[in-house]
Amino acid sequence: MIGSEVVFYILSAFILVTGGLAVTTRKIFRSAIWLLFCLTGIAGLYFWLGMLFIAAVQIVVYVGGIVVLIIFSIFLTQQSGKDLPPPVRSRTILSALAVCIGFVLTCILLRNHTFGASLHPPLADHISVEAIGTQLLDTSEHGYALPFEVISILLLAALIACIVLAKRSKSEEK
Amino acid sequence: MPVIPLHYILFLSTALFFIGMYGLFTRRNMITMLMSVELILNSVNINFVAFNKYLYPENLEGLFFSLFIIAIAAAEAAVAIAIIINLYRNIRSVDVEAADDMKF
Numbered sequence: 001m002i003g004s005e006v007v008f009y010i011l012s013a014f015i016l017v018t019g020g021l022a023v024t025t026r027k028i029f030r031s032a033i034w035l036l037f038c039l040t041g042i043a044g045l046y047f048w049l050g051m052l053f054i055a056a057v058q059i060v061v062y063v064g065g066i067v068v069l070i071i072f073s074i075f076l077t078q079q080s081g082k083d084l085p086p087p088v089r090s091r092t093i094l095s096a097l098a099v100c101i102g103f104v105l106t107c108i109l110l111r112n113h114t115f116g117a118s119l120h121p122p123l124a125d126h127i128s129v130e131a132i133g134t135q136l137l138d139t140s141e142h143g144y145a146l147p148f149e150v151i152s153i154l155l156l157a158a159l160i161a162c163i164v165l166a167k168r169s170k171s172e173e174k
Numbered sequence: 175m176p177v178i179p180l181h182y183i184l185f186l187s188t189a190l191f192f193i194g195m196y197g198l199f200t201r202r203n204m205i206t207m208l209m210s211v212e213l214i215l216n217s218v219n220i221n222f223v224a225f226n227k228y229l230y231p232e233n234l235e236g237l238f239f240s241l242f243i244i245a246i247a248a249a250e251a252a253v254a255i256a257i258i259i260n261l262y263r264n265i266r267s268v269d270v271e272a273a274d275d276m277k278f
Contacts, residue, residue, distance in 0.1 A: 008178045012186045019190055019213055023197030028206060035209045042216050045186075049227050054240050058219075061244050066212060066251045073205055073255045077262045087200040095199030103192045110184050115229055127234065135234055136241075144238050151245050158249035165256040168263075 007048055015041040026083045028074055036067045053129055183224040190217035204258045204268045208251065215247045 015038055022034035039062040046055035139145045190213060197210030219240045226236025262268050265275075 002177075005177050008182070012182075015186065016189055016193065019193045022213070023193055023201065023206070023210055028203065031206055031209060035212065038213065039216065042220065045183075045220065046223060049223060051223050051227065051237060054219075054223060054237055057241060057244055061248050062212070062216070065248055069251060069255055070205060070209065073258060076259055077205065077268050084201075084203055084206070087202070092200050095196055098199070099192045099196045102195070103188060106188045106192075107185060110181055110188070115180055127237070132234060132237065136238065142233075147238075147242060151242055155245065155249055158253050162252050162256040165253070165260050 004048070008045075011041055011044050011048060015045065026086070028078065028082075028084055029071070032067060032071050032074060035070070036063060039063050039067065051127065053127065053132055180224060180228040183220065183228075187217040187220040187224070190214075190220070202270050204254075204261075204270055207270070208254050208258075212247065212251065215243060219243055 018034045018038040018041060022031050022038055025031050025034060039058065043055045043058040043063070046052075046058055135142065136144050136148055194210045194213030194217065197213065198207055201207050201210065222236040222239045222243070224236075226233070226240075230236065258268055261273060265272055267273075
């Protein structure tokens with residue numbers, strides 16, 4: 001049982017350190033790579049929680065999709081070896097202060113809150129993909145068929161919007 | 175997983191949220207700001223999954239919320255990058271301070 005605890009602490013330290021480096025490092029390409037490590041660590045946290053499907057989705061969509069997209073856009077828009085300009089010192093201090101105050105406030109609120117335990121017996125330790133799929137496309141009371149369709153329309157709209165936005169218009173071409 | 179109390183996972187996600195907030199405040203490059211937004215969205219996902227696991231283990235609602243958030247985040251990142259690349263074509267910069275054409 002101690003092993004599971006140690007794994008949690010290692011995972012959270014990994015997530016926080018890589019996340020912190022991703023927002024503070026001065027080279028934009030390194031920032032993207034640290035973000036990749038951070039998202040992988042979060043996938044590890046989902047594995048630790050026993051949510052295998054969501055961990056797999058996290059790796060496929062975030063690590064395989066979004067980070068690759070971000071790296072491509074870095075290549076398209078700037079020299080990846082160049083340092084970012086340093087942030088304004090007063091803004092750094094003020095935002096660090098605001099963030100610390102917010103974090104402490106939220107932690108105090110969390111500490112004083114007790115969560116009620118569940119009364120129902122839990123599902124199996126590892127949720128099967130079959131159960132997820134059945135409920136996702138169910139049209140009865142606890143089904144998610146409507147949000148599923150709405151998301152598919154949103155993805156289609158985003159796809160078309162990206163093509164329209166990124167397409168060079170005729171008058172621009174020289 | 176009763177060895178780790180729920181609070182610890184919530185502390186972790188709070189810390190990750192505020193790391194993302196710090197990045198959003200200090201960075202002026204649009205791509206790095208987008209990365210900070212991704213960190214914030216991920217911290218919310220951790221919350222949903224942890225609540226699902228600890229408080230309502232008989233349901234799958236938190237997992238579905240996380241799935242939908244991931245889908246929307248992917249769409250959002252794609253649109254944001256299309257906008258950034260288009261902006262870069264017009265003003266040759268991805269700095270938010272440089273994009274002030276519509277500033278009053």
